[in-house]
Structures are given as C-alpha cells and as structure tokens.
Amino acid sequence: MEKTTSPSVKPSSGTSMLATCADFALGDLTIKPSLRLVEGASGSMKVEPRVMRVLVALADARGGVLSREALLRLCWDDRIVGEDAINRAVAEVRRILNKLSTCLGVETIPRVGFRLVGDALDIEAIDIANPVNVASPDRRKLVLAGVTGLAALAAGAMFARDRNRRAEVDALIENGRRLQATGTPDGLSKSEGLFRDAIALDPDRAAAWGWLAHVTDNSEQARGAAEEALARDPKEPNARTVLAFQRRDLDSWTRWEDALLAVLQDSPDCAAAWSHLTLFYQGMGRCTDSWEANERAIAIEPFNAGHQQRRALKHWIFGRIGESDKVVDQALRLWPKSSLVWNARMLIYAFTDRPSAGLALLGDAAARPPNMSKPSVESWRAALVAIGSRSIADIREAKEVCTRAATLAPGLAANAVMVFAHLGELDAAFAVADGLLQNSGLVMQRGHNIRDFYAGSEWGRTQFLFVPAMTSLRADPRFAVLCQRLGHVAYWRKRGIWPDSFVRGVLDPTKPA
Known part of the structure; x- marks a missing residue:
C-alpha cells in the first residue's frame, strides 16, 4: 500500500x-x-x-x-x-x-x-539520493546558524519536557478519576493524593483542582480547591457541584436543584451532580426521578459502590425484592468493607421481614463495617428481634434501645424512625423524626456523636421518609404536617411536581397549603 x-x-x-x-x-x-x-x-x-x-x-x-x-x-x-x-x-x-x-x-x-x-x-521528505548543492557559508553565517540551531534544540527540549509533563498530569488525573469512581474510602483517599500530585506538576490544570474538591473530606479545603478550579475554568463541573452542595442549606431547594441541573446541562457526564440529585429527589419523594438520576450516575461510574447500593435500595422501594437482593449481594462481594453496602443489605433484610438473615449478618463481626459502634450493633439487634417476634416485651425493648441510640447519631435516628414505623409504633416514630428533622421534642441529637459511619450529617436528610418501611407513617395525618413544616410542600407546589403516587400517603396535591 x-x-x-x-x-x-x-x-x-x-x-x-x-x-x-x-x-x-x-x-x-x-x-x-x-x-x-x-x-x-x-x-x-x-x-x-x-x-x-x-x-x-x-x-x-x-x-x-x-x-x-x-x-x-x-x-x-x-x-x-x-x-x-x-x-x-x-x-x-x-x-x-x-x-x-x-x-x-x-x-x-x-x-x-x-x-x-x-x-x-x-x-x-528529503531526497537523500539527490542532495542540493549549496555554496560554503561564511563564518558569520555559521555562527548565526549555530545560534539558531541551539535555540531550536532548546525549544525542542522545552517542548519535550512540556509534553512529558502534560502526559504525566493527564495520567495522574485519569488514574485518580478511576480510583474515586469506586466510591470507597480507600479509593477516595488514594485519588486525593494523585490529584494533589497533578496540581504540583501543573497548578493551572482546572480539572485536577475540581477533582480534588470532589474527593477531599475537609469542607473548607474542598471549597478552596473548587474556587481554584473555577478561577481557571468557570465551567469546571466538579467544582461547581461541590460549591452547589455546600450551599444546599443556604439556598432554597429550587435554587440548589437549578444549580445542579445547570452543571449537567454543560457537563452531562458529571457523576457527582447526578449522585446529589439522586439523593435529593429521593428525599422529596420523587422516587422515579431519583432512580433515573442514579442510573445516569451508574452509566458514568458503573463500579461505584455508592451508586450500586442505591440501585439495590431503589429496587426495594419499587417492590422488586428479587432484583434488590441480587444487586446488593453482588455489591457485598465486590465491596465487602463498604459501610453503605452493608447498611443497604441490613435495611432490605429488616424491612422485608427477614430478621433471621439480618441477625446473621449482624453477628458476623468480621464482615461488619470496621467503624460500627456498640450502640449501632445493639440497636439493630433489638430491632431485628422485635421485628421477628412482634411481642410486646421485645417491641418495648427495641423502643428503649433504639430511642437511646437515636440521640447519638443522625443515622441511628433515621433507623429508629423506620423501625418504629415498621412495627406500627407511630408515636415513637414521630417523636424521633421530630427530633432529627425539626430539632424539637425529647429525642434530639445531644451533640455526643459516636465515632461511627452513622454519625455523618447526610443521614439527617429525608430520603428515608419515602421507603416501604414508612408506609404506615405516611398514612398518618401527622405526616402531611411534618412535610409542611419541613418545606417539602412549598417545594412541591412551586415545582408542580409531587411525590410519586405510591409513596404519597395522606399528601393531597388538590388541597390548599
């Protein structure tokens, strides 16, 4: 050829x-x-x-x-x-x-x-068989040629160094991106180091700053990295997502949602923005929209433990228990040390009335999340025993243990609300929900948070209000009052989008606020 x-x-x-x-x-x-x-x-x-x-x-x-x-x-x-x-x-x-x-x-x-x-x-191409005859240059031309040649060599060397540096930075960012896509603490920690290395080599690379903002745990450092990224590229998607998330409770929900949608308009492959929308829509009862947002995140990062545990929970929410088990069991095999995946497996066992399987999972100390505290273990054990027996004594014990644990961490409070609602103990469920979501009543966070994966503030959101365990609570008139006080009703009316009908309970879009 x-x-x-x-x-x-x-x-x-x-x-x-x-x-x-x-x-x-x-x-x-x-x-x-x-x-x-x-x-x-x-x-x-x-x-x-x-x-x-x-x-x-x-x-x-x-x-x-x-x-x-x-x-x-x-x-x-x-x-x-x-x-x-x-x-x-x-x-x-x-x-x-x-x-x-x-x-x-x-x-x-x-x-x-x-x-x-x-x-x-x-x-x-040079025809070496027929070289061009040229006159011998004088000394001045030789000197000039030498200087020009040296300059060319220097420029070539500089270009090679720049090219190699660019390639090294590209590789660091790509490897960091793949590590963070696992969604595991170890992956996020290792990726943070790679993004910092990329910034050290090229401080002007906006993407490296944006990814650093996305993976770092320190909110102040994340905000600083995001601002550095946007100073270099005003549309850097991870940086915009981080700043939008940090403004979540400062802005109105509609403004916050609009900020994320604007990121996705410019950068549809921003998994972080899809992930935030997944949680937000679930917390607003928009379960179908939450499912679709999570599937978009999975398409971008298919082996992210967080995305996959949410997929398992979505199957449970939509009544597809077999699919839910299949996804969460495979996720546990892939990420046996993931706290999020373990929690999803426990929730599905507990609230599909399989307490024996839940107790076996809880009893496997080696397989439990490494940062799971004694109050977490005790509250789950009491809850599972009560779900299995439904005896008055066991339910009373579960209420005492879970209520006490609820004051220690947002995640334990959310678990307690679900347990009580599933057991039909609605007064206890609303008491804990009021403390967690409205800072009112007797069952409030006491500021003595345990060192536990349930202690993160994100557990204090409202995603759990719209899961199957809460069906009886959503049928209680107090649920509509709670949603009104939380601002959910105002959001639904402004957007003209209400919770999916199968999780709506007593909510009635036709009634005035």
Missing part, C-alpha cells in the same frame, strides 16, 4: 473510513488505519477503532484545532455522546503518542478543542 504524508478524512466516511484510508507518515510514526496499527522506532500498538479515527482526524488537521463538535462529526458520525467519551479517546491518543513518538503530542485548548503538536507535523 502506498504511503502518503497525510490521511484524508471526510465526515461521510462513517465506519468504512478506516478500511479505505491509506497508510501515512506522522512525524516519526507510521499510521496504518486499515490495520488499526501505529508503528514507531520503539515498537507498535494496536488501536481501538474509535481512537484511530480520532488520531486520523487530528493528523488530518495538521496542527489545527479540532473542536469537540468537529470530533463528534468526524469520529462519532454526529451521534450524541458524553464529553467523557471524547476525553477518553483523546487521552488514549495522547498515551499512544507518548509511548511511541519522541516528537508528537496532543494539546488541549481549554473550552476550544484539541490539536496535535510537534516539530514534525509538516516536514517534507
């Missing part, structure tokens, strides 16, 4: 483009599109079809910038794909060039697109 100096890409080439595209030279590489092969002095690499199309398109631009829209047209045949798909393909091109070429790289032009860079993009 004849080798040419550049490919030829047409928007209409479609999937047959690679088969008809001639081999071509690109700097110190030989590109063979039909074989999906890139060859260099240090070896060769087989390339995925989509990645090869991106490489061919960039090469055909000869150093010109290709926008994301242009890449979609040339390489995805104008199909709608997320930015993450484009980023992954470009990152793979960058990795291939970094491994096989000494003079080529991919440059990202923020908010514009991508281009190939290197000093060998447009060099004509």
